[in-house]
Amino acid sequence: MNEAGIAVAGNLVVDYVKLIDSYPQQGNLSSISSIKKSVGGAVTNVLIDLAKMDTTLKLQAIGLVGSDEDGEYVEKLLKEHNVDTSLLGRTEAANTSFTDVMTVESTGERTFFHYRGANSLLSIEHFDFDRINVPLLHVGYILLLDALDSHDEEYGTVLARTLAAAQGRGIKTSIDVVSENSDRFSRIVPPSLKYTNYCIINEVEASLTTQIPARDSEGALIPDNLEKMCSVLFEMGVHDWVVIHAPEGAVAMDAEGKRYRQSSLDLPPGYIKGTVGAGDAFCAGVLYSIYKGWDMEKALAVGTAAAACCLSDVSATEGMKDIQSIEKLFNSMPKRKF
16 A cells, blocks of 8 residues: 655756846847756656645655766755655766756746756666555656657557556556657657546647647637647546646646636736746646645646745745645635636
């Protein structure tokens, strides 16, 4: 019988968040006004968010870092939040992954320059299922984990094989994908969906996976298309929930075909300090709700408010609050039209 708790596997990253006055055209200069070092990636972001939501949660990290200063920084920070790091491997073969997050001060818009590093080496042998004694495993990000994304003759990808192994142990699985401009989605994402209980992704990733446009020619979100994406992702193999989130709100569907919509919070001017980590914060809110056995409606509310907490700080995790404060924020704030 699996014990209580949530395990998160995949990307462990050190973020160097650099506030800039504008994003320059190629060959031009932009001034950096500040540099802040913090953690990033699905494992670190989601686990620290969950730890801040509920200090009693048992949390486990699965991944690889380099034998370097950044690796020590990541491990130390996770331990400070009482995360079990016994399945966090150290490798001499690559440095710890890092991202330069270029954040425009006036808008909060960010652009990422990413070094894959140790994350690219994470594979099925690093998942010791004899020591992963939790009911829920989240893996992120597909398309940014080279060894797990690689081809597997039987399952399609190594990650699909890994998720199947988790389900074989009675562990529910959840996945997230990275947003990138590529044609790899239709090849690498679908194999994992057959072994996914909960698919929690954004509108860009859902669009590229399903080949359904998320926005019209004016850039406005098309909620009806997000519902179509949910149906297609279930057809591709998702078992329990599909949740698609966007800045405007979230659309979701359960295994019975029931559809849900949740507007994002209408935040006051000046509230948003940065958008880095907001998707992981939303994901953490939904994962926490799944773990607690809450229904989809509450999960979307918690995810929405958790994302709003994240937006209040330039780093990925420092804006997160406890679950009571998250629920209070959701109930007290007006909602955007969706």
